[in-house]
Amino acid sequence: xxxxxxxxxxxxxxxxxxxxxxxxxxxxxxxxxxxxxxxxxxxxxxxxxxxxxxxxxxxxxxxxxxxxxxxxxxxxxxxxxxxxxxxxxxxxxxxxxxxxxxxxxxxxxxxxxxxxxxxxxxxxxx
Numbered sequence: 446x447x448x449x450x451x452x453x454x455x456x457x458x459x460x461x462x463x464x465x466x467x468x469x470x471x472x473x474x475x476x477x478x479x480x481x482x483x484x485x486x487x488x489x490x491x492x493x494x495x496x497x498x499x500x501x502x503x504x505x506x507x508x509x510x511x512x513x514x515x516x517x518x519x520x521x522x523x524x525x526x527x528x529x530x531x532x533x534x535x536x537x538x539x540x541x542x543x544x545x546x547x548x549x550x551x552x553x554x555x556x557x558x559x560x561x562x563x564x565x566x567x568x569x570x571x
Contacts, residue, residue, distance in 0.1 A: 450545060451508060451509075451512075451544075451545070452541060452542030452543055452544075453542065454512075454516075454540075454541045454542040455508065455509065455512040455541045455542065455544065456508075456512075458511070458512035458513075458515040458516050458541065459508045459511050459512045459515075462502075462504075462511055462512070462514075462515035463515045463516075463518060463519050464500055464501050464502060464515065464518035464519070464522070465501065465502060465503070465515075466501040466502075466503070467487070467489055467501055467503060468489040468490070468491050468499055468500075468501050470491075471489035471490060471491060471501075471562075472490055472491055472492045472566045472569070472570075473489070473490045473492065473562040473563055473564075473565040473566025473567075473569065474487065474488070474489045474490075474561075474562055474565050475487070475488045475489075475557075475558045475559060475560065475561025475562030475563070475564070475565055476488075476558065476561065477554050477557045477558045477561055478554075479550065479554055482506070482507070482510075482550070483505075483506065484504070484505065484506030484507065484510040484554055485504065485505040485506065486502065486503070486504045486505075486506070486510065486514050486554055486555060486558040487502065487503045487504070487558065488500065488501070488502045488514070488517075488518070488555075488558040488559055488561070488562045489501050489502075489562065490521075490559075490562045490563070490566060492526065492566055495525050495526055495527075496523060496524065496525050496526070497521050497522055497523065497524055497525075497526070497529055498523075499522070500518045500521055500522050500559075501518070502514045502515070502517075502518055502558070507548070509544055509545075509548035509552070510554065510555075512541060513534075513537050513538075513541065513544070513552040513554070513555040514554075514555045514558070516537050516540050516541050516555075517532065517537050517552075517555040517556065517558075517559055519540075520532055520536060520537065520540060521559055526563050526566070526567075529559060529563060530559075530560060530563055532556055532559065533556060534549060534552035534553040534555075534556050535552075536556075537552040537555055537556060538552045
């Protein structure tokens with residue numbers, strides 16, 4: 446079995462993930478999973494004045510899954526909902542100093558979980 450090469454930033458976010466946990470009275474919650482690799486991600490957001498005031502995550506998965514969700518929360522915090530919705534898997538991967546191509550789906554999942562949380566918020570506040 447071959448070891449996957451990870452950047453220092455990926456390893457830092459894996460070993461010291463930011464914004465871990467759950468927001469009890471979250472304004473929006475998004476959950477996504479990949480049945481193929483078994484990764485599960487849950488993102489909860491607190492919104493104030495159309496901005497992501499707080500964001501927390503719980504991820505069950507590999508090094509990349511945890512690191513990408515951690516980085517995504519850092520990228521999204523303080524952004525408007527519109528700005529946060531535009532965060533792509535490439536933005537997440539770039540911010541982490543790159544991801545192995547076989548792990549790019551992890552950054553997609555993180556972005557999908559955020560979009561799901563924003564959609565949940567919007568659905569609740571129509």
